[in-house]
Amino acid sequence: MAALEHALNDLAEMFGDRISRSEAMRDHHAHGEGWQPACLPGAVIFAESTQEVSAVLRTCNQHGVPVVAFGGGTSLEGHVTPSEQGISLDLSRMTRIVELNAEDLDCRVEAGVTRHALNAYLRDTGLFFSVDPGGESTLGGMCATRASGTAAVRYGTMRENALGLTVVLADGRIVRTGGRVRKSATGYDLTRLFVGSEGTLGIITEVQLRLHGLPEAIATAVCQFDRLEDAVNTAVTTMQIGLPIGRMELLDEVQMDACIQYSKLTGYEVLPTMFFEFHGAPAAVREQVETMEAIVADNNGKGFMWSNNPEERNELWKARHNVFWACLAYRPHHRGIATDAVVPVSALTELIAGCKHDIEESGLIAPIVGHVGDGNFHTVILVPPEDDGLERALELDRKIVGRALSLGGACSGEHGVGLGKKEFMEREHGRDALDVMRMLKASFDPNNILNPGKMLPDPVN
Amino acid sequence: MAALEHALNDLAEMFGDRISRSEAMRDHHAHGEGWQPACLPGAVIFAESTQEVSAVLRTCNQHGVPVVAFGGGTSLEGHVTPSEQGISLDLSRMTRIVELNAEDLDCRVEAGVTRHALNAYLRDTGLFFSVDPGGESTLGGMCATRASGTAAVRYGTMRENALGLTVVLADGRIVRTGGRVRKSATGYDLTRLFVGSEGTLGIITEVQLRLHGLPEAIATAVCQFDRLEDAVNTAVTTMQIGLPIGRMELLDEVQMDACIQYSKLTGYEVLPTMFFEFHGAPAAVREQVETMEAIVADNNGKGFMWSNNPEERNELWKARHNVFWACLAYRPHHRGIATDAVVPVSALTELIAGCKHDIEESGLIAPIVGHVGDGNFHTVILVPPEDDGLERALELDRKIVGRALSLGGACSGEHGVGLGKKEFMEREHGRDALDVMRMLKASFDPNNILNPGKMLPDPVN
Numbered sequence: 001m002a003a004l005e006h007a008l009n010d011l012a013e014m015f016g017d018r019i020s021r022s023e024a025m026r027d028h029h030a031h032g033e034g035w036q037p038a039c040l041p042g043a044v045i046f047a048e049s050t051q052e053v054s055a056v057l058r059t060c061n062q063h064g065v066p067v068v069a070f071g072g073g074t075s076l077e078g079h080v081t082p083s084e085q086g087i088s089l090d091l092s093r094m095t096r097i098v099e100l101n102a103e104d105l106d107c108r109v110e111a112g113v114t115r116h117a118l119n120a121y122l123r124d125t126g127l128f129f130s131v132d133p134g135g136e137s138t139l140g141g142m143c144a145t146r147a148s149g150t151a152a153v154r155y156g157t158m159r160e161n162a163l164g165l166t167v168v169l170a171d172g173r174i175v176r177t178g179g180r181v182r183k184s185a186t187g188y189d190l191t192r193l194f195v196g197s198e199g200t201l202g203i204i205t206e207v208q209l210r211l212h213g214l215p216e217a218i219a220t221a222v223c224q225f226d227r228l229e230d231a232v233n234t235a236v237t238t239m240q241i242g243l244p245i246g247r248m249e250l251l252d253e254v255q256m257d258a259c260i261q262y263s264k265l266t267g268y269e270v271l272p273t274m275f276f277e278f279h280g281a282p283a284a285v286r287e288q289v290e291t292m293e294a295i296v297a298d299n300n301g302k303g304f305m306w307s308n309n310p311e312e313r314n315e316l317w318k319a320r321h322n323v324f325w326a327c328l329a330y331r332p333h334h335r336g337i338a339t340d341a342v343v344p345v346s347a348l349t350e351l352i353a354g355c356k357h358d359i360e361e362s363g364l365i366a367p368i369v370g371h372v373g374d375g376n377f378h379t380v381i382l383v384p385p386e387d388d389g390l391e392r393a394l395e396l397d398r399k400i401v402g403r404a405l406s407l408g409g410a411c412s413g414e415h416g417v418g419l420g421k422k423e424f425m426e427r428e429h430g431r432d433a434l435d436v437m438r439m440l441k442a443s444f445d446p447n448n449i450l451n452p453g454k455m456l457p458d459p460v461n
Numbered sequence: 462m463a464a465l466e467h468a469l470n471d472l473a474e475m476f477g478d479r480i481s482r483s484e485a486m487r488d489h490h491a492h493g494e495g496w497q498p499a500c501l502p503g504a505v506i507f508a509e510s511t512q513e514v515s516a517v518l519r520t521c522n523q524h525g526v527p528v529v530a531f532g533g534g535t536s537l538e539g540h541v542t543p544s545e546q547g548i549s550l551d552l553s554r555m556t557r558i559v560e561l562n563a564e565d566l567d568c569r570v571e572a573g574v575t576r577h578a579l580n581a582y583l584r585d586t587g588l589f590f591s592v593d594p595g596g597e598s599t600l601g602g603m604c605a606t607r608a609s610g611t612a613a614v615r616y617g618t619m620r621e622n623a624l625g626l627t628v629v630l631a632d633g634r635i636v637r638t639g640g641r642v643r644k645s646a647t648g649y650d651l652t653r654l655f656v657g658s659e660g661t662l663g664i665i666t667e668v669q670l671r672l673h674g675l676p677e678a679i680a681t682a683v684c685q686f687d688r689l690e691d692a693v694n695t696a697v698t699t700m701q702i703g704l705p706i707g708r709m710e711l712l713d714e715v716q717m718d719a720c721i722q723y724s725k726l727t728g729y730e731v732l733p734t735m736f737f738e739f740h741g742a743p744a745a746v747r748e749q750v751e752t753m754e755a756i757v758a759d760n761n762g763k764g765f766m767w768s769n770n771p772e773e774r775n776e777l778w779k780a781r782h783n784v785f786w787a788c789l790a791y792r793p794h795h796r797g798i799a800t801d802a803v804v805p806v807s808a809l810t811e812l813i814a815g816c817k818h819d820i821e822e823s824g825l826i827a828p829i830v831g832h833v834g835d836g837n838f839h840t841v842i843l844v845p846p847e848d849d850g851l852e853r854a855l856e857l858d859r860k861i862v863g864r865a866l867s868l869g870g871a872c873s874g875e876h877g878v879g880l881g882k883k884e885f886m887e888r889e890h891g892r893d894a895l896d897v898m899r900m901l902k903a904s905f906d907p908n909n910i911l912n913p914g915k916m917l918p919d920p921v922n
Contacts, residue, residue: 101805101807103697103701103806103807104805104806104807105700105701105703106805145646146644146645146646146650147646148644148646152644157644157646159644159650159653160621169897173893173896174893175891175893175894175897176890176891176893176894177894179869179870179871180805180869181803181804181805181835181836181869181870181871181874182803182805182806182835182836182837183607183609183613183618183620183803183835183837183874183875184607184803184871184873184874185606185607185608185609185618185657185801185871185873185874185875185876185877185878186871186872186873186877186878186882186885186886186889186890187657187878187886187889187890187894187895187898187916188654188657188658188662188898188901189607189620189650189653189654189656189657190894190897190898192620192650192653192654193649193650193653193654195650196646196648196649196650197649201649212703213701213702213703215703236564239566240564240566240674241674242566242673242674242676244705244741280705280745281745281748281749281752282748283744283745283747283748284741284742284744284745284748284749286744287742287743287744287745288742288745291742340646342642342643342644342645343642344562344565344567344641344642344643345564345565345643346562346564346565374642374643374644375642375643376643376644408640408641408642409640409642410640410642410645410646410647411647412645412646412647413642413644413645413646414644414646415646416646416647417646417647417648421647424647425647425648428647428648429637429647429648430636430637432634432635432636432637433636433637433638433648433651434648435634436630436636436651437648437649437651439904439905440649440901440904443900443901443904444900455648
C-alpha cells in the first residue's frame with residue numbers, strides 16, 4: 001500500500017467525510033490562479049483546528065506524504081499546486097476571529113479568515129486591516145507569501161503587520177511565535193522566519209495582526225501625464241521627500257485604456273495616470289494634497305483633481321482593484337500573466353522605461369500597473385491564444401525580472417516565489433544565502449513533506 | 462597546547478599586533494555596561510574587514526574556540542561577556558560608510574560605525590538615522606540586539622530599519638541577506654533572523670540601513686500630571702487614536718526629581734511628566750500639537766507647554782538622554798541596574814502601577830522612564846552599596862519582568878536577553894518555540910563557538 005493510503009487510513013476516523021478524493025474536489029485544489037501546470041492531489045482534507053492540522057502533519061511526516069496548505073487558492077506563482085501522491089490541506093473552514101483587542105489595535109484570527117471578512121468584522125470598530133492583495137485571499141496564505149498590496153507604502157506588508165503566529169511544524173508540534181507587543185528584543189524572530197516561507201517550514205494556523213485606526217480624513221487625487229517617466233518621477237519625488245502618502249498607484253496608458261473601457265471611467269484620457277490617496281487628520285491631509293499638487297506640477301502632470309467625496313474615491317479604487325479583469329476584457333480569448341518586480345525607488349524610472357521597450361519588442365500587449373511608492377510594479381502580459389503564446393509571455397517576464405535584478409531589485413515584491421520564480425533565486429540571493437535557506441528547510445522539515453519543490457531550486461553542482 | 466593557542470598561532474600572521482593578550486585590553490573587553498560578572502577573554506583580535514572576520518571564524522570553528530563580537534561595549538545584559546578560553550573579536554575599527562543612496566533613503570555601513578558617527582556623516586544630506594539607544598553603540602551591535610530607543614514609536618526598531626546584512630557564519634562563509642528594496646517576497650527572511658540573534662548565529666559585519674528625511678517641522682511639548690496613571694493613560698490614548706507622534710517619553714516623579722537636579726531643568730515640578738516630539742509638515746505638526754493638548758486636558762494634565770524652538774528642544778532631550786547619569790548622581794555610591802519590560806499598550810497602566818508598588822515594597826529607589834508609546838519602560842534600580850544590594854535589586858527586576866509576562870508582554874523591549882534575561886525565555890516563549898530556537902542555533906553553529914551560553918537557557922529535562 002502506498003504511503004498516501006497509509007496516512008489516509010490513519011486519519012480516516014478523525015476526519016470522516018472531511019477527507020475527499022473526488023475528482024471535482026481534487027481538481028479545485030490542483031492549482032492557484034497562476035500559469036503553472038496544475039496537478040491533482042491524492043486527497044483533500046478539510047482541517048477545522050490547529051489540533052487537526054497537527055494530526056495531519058504528524059501522520060504525513062511518519063509516512064512521508066507531502067502536504068500543501070490551501071486557503072483562498074489565489075496564489076499567482078503555483079504555491080498551492082499539490083504533489084500527485086500528496087495532500088492538499090484546506091484551511092478555508094478555519095474562519096474564527098479568535099480575539100480583538102481594539103484598544104491595542106491588534107487581533108488574532110484563524111488562517112482561513114479572508115481579509116474581506118476581517119474588514120467586514122471590523123466595520124463598526126473604527127479600525128481596519130491594511131494589507132490588500134487582489135482576490136479573496138486568506139490571512140494564513142497572505143502570511144505565508146508575505147503579501148502586500150496598495151497600502152503597503154504607508155502601513156507595511158505582512159512582514160510588518162503579522163505580530164505573532166501559531167505554526168504547526170512538520171512533526172506536528174505546535175509553536176506560538178511573537179505576541180501582542182509592538183516590539184521585543186527576546187529571541188530569534190521566528191514570526192518573520194515563517195512569514196514568507198510559503199508553507200515550506202511549517203503551516204500557519206493562526207495570525208496575530210496589527211490593525212490601524214481608520215483615518216479621520218481621506219482624500220483622493222488623480223493626475224495624468226504625457227510621458228510615463230514624468231509619472232514615475234512624481235512617485236520617486238514623493239518618496240524622497242517623505243510625504244506620508246496612503247496609496248500611490250501608477251497605471252500606464254495601456255492599462256488606463258483597459259480601465260476606461262472596463263470600469264466606464266469618464267473624464268480621463270488614455271494617458272499614464274497616477275492615483276493617490278491621503279490619510280490623516282484634516283489639516284494634514286489638506287497639506288499633503290497641496291504638496292502633491294506642487295510635485296505633480298514640477299513633473300508636468302496635468303488635470304490634477306482631488307476629492308474627499310467617498311463615492312468618487314470608491315469608483316476610482318474599484319477600477320484599480322479590477323485591473324486584472326479589465327486587462328482580460330481588453331483582449332478577448334487571451335489569458336493574463338501577472339508579472340511582479342521590485343527595485344529601489346530611484347531605479348524605477350529606468351526599469352519601467354526598459355520594460356516598455358521589452359514589451360514593444362515582444363509584440364505582446366502588457367498593461368503596467370504598480371505600487372510605485374514601494375518600487376514595485378506589475379504588468380499583466382496578455383497571452384495570445386496561439387501555440388507559442390505562453391512561451392513568448394514567459395520570455396518577456398524573464399526579461400523584466402532580469403532588468404529588476406540588474407538594478408539591485410528582487411524577482412518578486414509581493415507574489416512570492418512558489419514554482420514560478422525559483423529559477424531567479426540563485427541570481428538574486430547568491431549561492432551561500434541560498435545554501436543557508438536550504439539548511440533551514442532541512443532542519444525544519446527533514447523528510448521534505450512541507451510543500452516540497454517550492455521556493456528553493458535544487459542545488460546545481 | 463590548548464585550542465586557543467592553536468587558533469592564535471594560525472591567525473598570528475594575518476593579524477600581527479592586532480591580536481592582543483594584554484591584561485588591560487582583555488579587561489576592557491571583559492564586560493559590557495550591565496551588572497553581570499565580567500570574564501577576561503583569552504585574547505582580543507581587532508578585525509578590519511569582513512574577510513578578516515571570516516578568517517577568524519573559520520579558524521576558531523576548526524579549533525572549537527568561542528568568539529564573541531565586540532563593538533561599543535554598551536550591552537546591558539552581558540551579551541559581550543567573553544569566554545575565558547575564547548576570543549573577543551573587536552569590530553570597532555570597521556568604521557567605513559560603504560555607500561549612501563540619498564535618493565532611496567538608504568545607506569550601507571560597516572558594523573563598527575556608531576549611530577552618532579552615522580548621523581554626523583549625514584548632517585548635510587537632509588537625512589537621519591532614527592534608532593537611538595543610549596550610549597555610543599555601534600550599528601552592528603544594535604542590529605545584533607534588535608535595538609530601538611525613543612523614536613521607535615514613529616520610525617520602528619532595528620527590525621524595521623535594517624534592510625540587509627553581511628553576515629559571517631560560524632564556518633567562515635560570508636552571506637549577504639536582504640537588499641535595498643523596501644519590500645520583497647522572495648525567500649526566507651534571513652535579515653530578520655540575524656537581527657536580534659545576539660551574535661549566536663553569525664557575526665554581522667555590514668548593515669544596509671533605512672534612513673529618513675529630516676522632518677520639515679519639529680515641535681516639542683511637555684506636560685505634568687498629579688497622578689502617574691493619568692500620564693500613562695495619555696500615552697495609551699495617543700496610540701489608540703493613531704496620532705503619528707515622533708517621540709513620547711514618560712518620566713515618573715522620582716526620575717523628574719533626579720533630572721531637575723542633574724540637568725538643572727527649571728520651571729518643572731517634581732511630578733510625573735511627559736515629553737512629546739512632533740514631526741511632519743508644518744500644518745500637520747500644529748494639528749498634532751492641538752490634538753495632544755486636548756488629550757492631555759482630558760487626562761488632567763497641567764502646564765502643557767509646546768515649543769518649536771530648537772534650543773529648548775535640545776535642553777529637554779538632552780536631559781532625557783542623560784537619565785541614567787542623573788539617576789547615578791541622585792544617590793552617590795549606588796550602582797544602577799536598568800530594567801526593561803514591554804507589554805501591550807493597554808496593559809501599561811496596570812504594569813506601571815504594579816511596578817511602583819513593587820518598588821515601594823522593596824525599599825529601593827528606582828526612577829521610571831519609558832518609551833510608553835511602545836508599551837516599553839525602564840526603571841533604573843539604584844543598587845545600595847550594602848552586601849545584599851545587588852540581590853535585592855535583581856529580585857525587584859524579577860518581579861517587574863514577572864508582571865510584564867503575566868500581562869502578555871516580553872522580558873525585554875530593547876536591551877535583549879544576553880545572560881541577564883535567559884531565565885525568563887521559557888516562560889515567555891514556551892518550550893516548543895525555545896526548542897525551535899535551539900534547533901536553529903545547532904544548525905547554524907554546530908560547534909557552539911558563536912557567543913556560547915547567551916540568550917538560550919540550557920534545556921531542562
